[in-house]
Amino acid sequence: MEEPYSKDGFRKYPTLRDHPLKTAAQWLAGRTADDGYGHLWRVGDKLYNLSDFIKIHPGGRQWLEVTRGMDITEAFEYSHLNPHVRTVLAKYYVQPAVGSRNSPYTFEADGFYMTLKERVHQHLSTKVSREEKEAAHKRITTVQDRLLFTFFTLLVATAWTQSYMVAMLAGIVLMLIINCSHNFYHKKDNWRMFCWDLGLLSSYEWRITHALSHHGYTNTLWDFELSDFEPYVDFRVHSKSLTQRYVIPLVIFTVSYLFFFVEAFKRIVTIAIGQQRLRPENLLPLVQLFLIWWLGCPFVQAVKLWLVVHGTSSYLFAIVGIIAAHHHPDMYHAGDGAFQYGNDWGLGQLDAVRDRKDVDGILLAELTMYGNHVLHHLFPTLDHGVLDIIRPVFQQTCLDFKLPAELAQLPSRYTQWDLSLGVFQQLARTQPRLSVHSKSD
Incomplete structure (x- = not known):
């Protein structure tokens, strides 16, 4: 084409x-x-x-x-x-x-990202003690462990009470666990990354579609997450129908409970046609169903409760992901033309990611609502607990390269409401952004 x-x-x-x-x-x-x-x-x-x-x-x-x-x-x-x-x-x-x-x-070598990376390495190697790093990591694992305990407690309570309300609470906590485990599948192999698979998702697949695709080529044509629901949900900047611009955005906020089930269906298809193999972690959601049934809940009722758990988790996961950090007319999207600040990869990330000031400094919110997202995109394999430690290095590098305050997020001016509204604005957008110089004129 x-x-x-x-x-x-x-x-x-x-x-x-x-x-x-x-x-x-x-x-x-x-x-x-x-x-x-x-x-x-x-x-x-x-x-x-x-x-x-x-x-x-x-x-x-x-x-x-x-x-x-x-x-x-x-x-x-x-x-x-x-x-x-x-x-x-x-x-x-x-x-x-x-x-x-x-x-x-x-x-x-003398560009923004490579300079920043060298400075961050030096800072973590010479100015941050091993104990500080371990403490930062411990804070993250403690949050995930508590969420895991809460989820399985609620799952047991769901089976014993057969309550749809308790099942919904379990689904809420499951979403928090999944988003927290996002910190771990970016890293070297570890058991915590499989918490992602508790929710009809696949850490194996998301290492490809998210870690390799989305993080490497954010909001570009090579970003799988930009293309996943096209042509219906289309964040690109080009000609779109009125339905795509104004009707579909409303629909996605009502059918997001289906997201996990669609992902599971696609996995079944790819396994059936030999594109990938069944992995042990793919069975973790079925273990949850078996647990509810084994604890005395009639099988049909167990299935209904299990669907409520995963439908609730799916809905919240999809909504949080859509409105988290990437979709607003101020950000680069495929079709905008040349990158605003040049082709340096780090500057490209800053052009396609925003932080939200209303989750800054709240560890649970940062871990489960994709906070501190700019630094996470620049250094996705760093433990999330370390990101605040390197923030001063990032800020100084932005100043040294004379980056605009808006690009450098010093400080972030975006709230969750700004980015939620920005999703609708971006889906409706058909014209490229004005250039930096045009904005300042």
Whole structure:
């Protein structure tokens, strides 16, 4: 098809982006087709053979297994703070890459992101003690452990009381657990990331569609989360029907309880057609159903209560995700043309992410409502508890690069109401943003 967004700098319209079955497997197939590096991996302008490194990769096998044949420059850069990883990577060098990268993002040594990353590494290595890091991590795990205990207590109470109200409370807590576990599936393999799978979701799939796609290419054509519900829910900036602009936005806020079930259905389909395999963690929601039934609740009633738990969790998860941090006319979306502040990857993230001042400083809210989101996008593999520790480094780097206060979020001027209203405004938007200079004129 004709590429209508070439001004964004991407060299190709993503293969399979408009396929009716939107899945992690389809996104990977499209990326490997477009990049086409066979059994190799591209980082910057070099190709590497990481086949022998897969089994000893500190982050776990999955990250490298699913990205074979792809350009992983973005993922490599935002996943690794320690410059020592470049020494390790060099051992697997094969040859120079031919041609330019499909992605327009840059990682210049003296650019904003690489400067920030070096400063953050130095700060955490020399000015933050091991005890401080462990304490920050402990605060996060304590929150998740308490949520887990509360959820299973409510699940037992649901079975004993057969109360739909208690089932709804369990669903609310389940949503909080899932969003909290988002902190952990970005990191190296750990058991806590499987809390994501408690809610008919898949940590395996979301490592692809969220960690690799959304975080690497936020709000661009390569962002799976931008395309997942197209052409119905369309955040891109282009011509849209009146239904897409004004009717669908109202509908999505009424049918979001179906989201988990749609995700589960797509997983069943991809397993059935051989695009992925059934994983043990996929069965965790069925364990919950069995538990309710085993505790004495009649099976049909157990199914109804189980549906209420997951329907409630699904609704809240979808609403929180939509209005959290990414959809407002002030933010970059595919179709806006060139990035406002250049092609540096870090500046691209600042252009597509906002923080909310009404959740700042409230740990439970930050963990479960996607707070502190700007720093999370810049350093997604850092434990969320560490983000406040590096905030002064981020702020100073923004000042050194003379970034506008609005871009640097110093301080954030967005409330939850601003971003909620912004979702409707963005879905209705058909014209690119004004340029920075036009705004200031």
